[in-house]
Amino acid sequence: MANWTTRLIHAGAHAPAGFASLVTPVFRGSTTVFPSAADAIDHWNHDEAPYSYGLYGTPTALELAARIAELESGYRTFLTPGGQSAIALIDFALLSAGDHALIPESIYGPNRDFATEVLARFGVEVEFYPPMLGAAVAQRFRANTRLIWCESPGSVTMEVQDVPGIVSVAHAAGILVVLDNTYAAGVLFDALAHGVDVTMQALTKYVGGHSDLLLGSVTVGNHELYLRIGATWQRLGSAVSPDDCALALRGLQTMAVRLAAIEKSALQVARWLAARPEVEIVLHPALASCPGHQFWARDFTGSAGVFSLVLADSYKVADVIAFIDRLQLFPVGYSWGGVTSLAVPWIGGPGRSNWGHGDRLVRLSIGLEDPHDLIEDLKSAFESQRPTPTGI
Numbered sequence: 366m367a368n369w370t371t372r373l374i375h376a377g378a379h380a381p382a383g384f385a386s387l388v389t390p391v392f393r394g395s396t397t398v399f400p401s402a403a404d405a406i407d408h409w410n411h412d413e414a415p416y417s418y419g420l421y422g423t424p425t426a427l428e429l430a431a432r433i434a435e436l437e438s439g440y441r442t443f444l445t446p447g448g449q450s451a452i453a454l455i456d457f458a459l460l461s462a463g464d465h466a467l468i469p470e471s472i473y474g475p476n477r478d479f480a481t482e483v484l485a486r487f488g489v490e491v492e493f494y495p496p497m498l499g500a501a502v503a504q505r506f507r508a509n510t511r512l513i514w515c516e517s518p519g520s521v522t523m524e525v526q527d528v529p530g531i532v533s534v535a536h537a538a539g540i541l542v543v544l545d546n547t548y549a550a551g552v553l554f555d556a557l558a559h560g561v562d563v564t565m566q567a568l569t570k571y572v573g574g575h576s577d578l579l580l581g582s583v584t585v586g587n588h589e590l591y592l593r594i595g596a597t598w599q600r601l602g603s604a605v606s607p608d609d610c611a612l613a614l615r616g617l618q619t620m621a622v623r624l625a626a627i628e629k630s631a632l633q634v635a636r637w638l639a640a641r642p643e644v645e646i647v648l649h650p651a652l653a654s655c656p657g658h659q660f661w662a663r664d665f666t667g668s669a670g671v672f673s674l675v676l677a678d679s680y681k682v683a684d685v686i687a688f689i690d691r692l693q694l695f696p697v698g699y700s701w702g703g704v705t706s707l708a709v710p711w712i713g714g715p716g717r718s719n720w721g722h723g724d725r726l727v728r729l730s731i732g733l734e735d736p737h738d739l740i741e742d743l744k745s746a747f748e749s750q751r752p753t754p755t756g757i
């Protein structure tokens with residue numbers, strides 16, 4: 366028998382086989398062992414080749430990817446360490462120097478920043494278009510336009526886009542349409558059925574659902590895009606943790622009941638806010654006051670828990686901050702989609718379009734608390750505060 370130090374590495378003892386858990390096991394591993402020396406290859410594409418390296422996913426990650434693809438009725442899904450890296454993967458895979466890309470002004474801020482700070486450095490021309498342009502975005506097409514980003518509803522300002530209208534003119538011109546489908550958790554808007562070529566979402570939000578992981582996904586509608594994105598995905602080395610994937614798989618099991626409860630509470634809170642004198646407008650896709658509400662009603666099967674409100678004209682920046690800080694049940698923080706309601710001020714700055722809402726935008730994410738308690742909390746924050754008199 367080998368020395369015990371060797372047996373620490375090459376053990377002869379093993380647990381019995383045959384435990385059939387309901388849960389996908391957490392497979393950790395950088396190395397995966399080949400049956401023989403002749404079988405050793407390095408290939409990311411698990412459709413064509415067996416597992417070759419943990420970087421391209423263990424069975425835990427591939428299970429999650431397959432389930433996201435199935436939920437989005439996609440061809441295949443790639444996982445990335447976060448939503449932002451999903452955005453970067455799409456841009457790196459589908460754009461080259463000399464190309465022109467169109468991005469809505471309402472896009473998630475770091476997506477905009479990636480375009481202006483990184484893509485621009487690699488010779489890609491980026492142009493921002495008003496999110497409500499719809500099919501009229503065709504007026505911005507150039508001979509070198511390759512890609513149109515959509516995000517519907519847009520981050521913070523919540524404009525719901527006419528995605529099918531954009532798809533029809535884009536495809537007629539041979540341009541790909543890419544959608545950030547994080548709001549819809551990949552399920553409330555059936556993007557690929559509406560003609561979108563590639564979707565991404567931050568699984569960090571509703572799929573994870575508990576503010577304890579960061580993951581992203583990129584889902585493609587066909588084999589050609591699978592090969593194009595896969596080649597870049599391999600070279601970027603965007604590995605994901607199997608532990609995070611296992612948490613996301615767990616999140617998926619309860620996502621339907623969480624989304625249903627969150628939708629109901631968020632609507633209750635949004636409607637209550639819309640009737641308050643301290644609120645100028647509520648930007649919630651299911652409310653008629655939201656730009657593009659008609660597209661939401663036409664294309665979506667439900668609404669989520671993130672929305673924004675614009676406080677009345679009398680609110681100065683300090684009043685907005687004071688209002689948020691008075692809230693007891695809404696911690697201040699980025700990200701959303703978890704069980705805890707959150708509030709965050711959206712003070713405009715360079716490169717950040719608040720769409721004429723000034724510095725009075727507040728984004729809320731509704732969690733799983735009792736909506737009556739959330740409303741009571743908002744009410745007391747409004748009523749215990751006297752806005753700074755005009756002119757100060």
Ligand SMILES: *Cc1c(COP(=O)(O)O)cnc(C)c1O
Pocket residue numbers: 446447448449450473516520545547548566567568569570579580581700
């Ligand atoms: C949060 C978010 C992202 C980025 O996701 P991370 O996992 O935080 O990197 C991208 N798009 C939208 C719309 C988001 O809300």
